[in-house]
Amino acid sequence: MVQGGVIITMHKHAIEENVFRVLMIASTLLILSVLLLILGTIVIKGLPYLSWSMITQAPKSGYYLGKDGGILNSILGSLYLTGGATIMALMVSLPVTLYLNVYAKKKSRLVYMTRFAFDVMWGIPSIVYGAFGFTLMLFFGLKASLLAGMITVAFLILPVMTRSMDEVIRMVPPPLLEASYALGATRFETAFKVVVRQVMPGISTAVLIAFGRGIGDAASLIFTAGFTDSIPTSLLQPVATLPLTIFFQLTFDHP
């Protein structure tokens, strides 16, 4: 009897094991197939409409109703805006990460609090950054423009850039710093001549990650970038970006 019981419970365990294994494989496959479905949908629906004029011309009147023209204005707008924002964010996040890792005492409260603040900022939704950018615009009397959009996106990507850069600079081996100090270098020289050179690849990765986050975002730009069919020629002109163009065209077609 005991033997039978053991066999039966073994069966139950084996069944449970297998059921969950199947469920796990199924959910992994589900995620992969959703990804393929998304990519497939975009490529299949989008590829036939891709043409040379689309990426070399600004929209002419009635372009979005099927006439001539292209979306050069949004492509350039996206690049200008995100490029500017990335440079702005880099000017803050590089000093911050260098301070945290070279100047500040390890495990000091300031270091801990700053990392925590950036972690939390990383979780703030982009629409809130958009609203914040809007309050800044009201405060400084700025109109929706390339500059306002840049500043807003800079705030949006600052935490991503800082935290990913921080993770890289943290990995710099302490003996490297000690060697530099031993040769009589100051912290300033160690930070900007030794550490920065050592982690250059990591910094580029962080910059690219931040750029990628910035270029795909629309919610923060709805208030702050404005929208236009022409290519901006100054910082104070409104600008169109690719996500904004997609968003506006699709939401106007589908009320």
Place this chain on the structure above:
Amino acid sequence: MIKNRTPFPGRRLFADRFSEKILHGVVIVSGLILILITFALYYRSRPVLALQSFPSLLLSQGWHPSRGEFGFLPFIAGTLWVTGVAMVIAMPICLLTSIYLVEYSSKTLREWINPFIDILAGIPSVVYGIWGLLIIVPFIKGYLAPLFGISSSGYCVLAGGMVLAVMVVPVVIHISMEVLKTVPNELRDASMSLGATKWQTVKHVVMRRAMPGIVAAMVLGLSRAFGETIAVLMVVGNLARVPKSVFDPGYPLPALIANNYGEMLSIPLYDSALLFAALLLLLVVLYFNIVSRMILSGTRWSHYYYA
């Protein structure tokens, strides 16, 4: 090394001290951004708070900006519905997949699948929105709603929830995997050597140890879903009514903010009300984030940032 304070410090020492002051200032200022954002939104939403009390703003139903009535209940309900649906769909899938990838699959398979999850995380939300418009909305309208005998336009809470579920999956999986990896192998070995099956080990040993971290991962996913704007806005229907079922259209808070940028400055108090909505969103997300970060900072983990 910088101890010798000569009366005329050389240029190098001056650069060192000067740079320290500057960088220290930059660090402090950047840390204060969080407070600045909260304060700026609060300052701008004061006019509407002066008009109606905080609870009545949250709990009244009427949304008539031109008459000065701002009731956020439909939008809060819309946010809760959409986020709830998304989490119900995403949670089991995330949990099963991260357990599979960490505990069961071979290392090669995991390294093959990881980039795909990263791609999913990197897709801009507008693209998710398009996908929702082209696939999910017709699917609900054509198949799912008729299956339950309901006629729906397809633009509904369920559509928003499904799109959101796909969007939070990479975030939650990534963090849960990091958490599961921190469970020491000795625990698994001990459990297996006592004759437990793989699944028993996962269920009783690994999960018990990793539970706080997994909960934190879910909360981070939840707060991400809370603030997602564009993709949800495109598929959720945007009707300012409290939804009664998943096939009803809803109107989440972020969509409200994003949709009304045009009229914002032409109606008095409207901008204040919308910035109040942003403040509300910010406070909820801050709370979620602070709690889950505190849980996670107990476990050793890294590389959780996302593009």
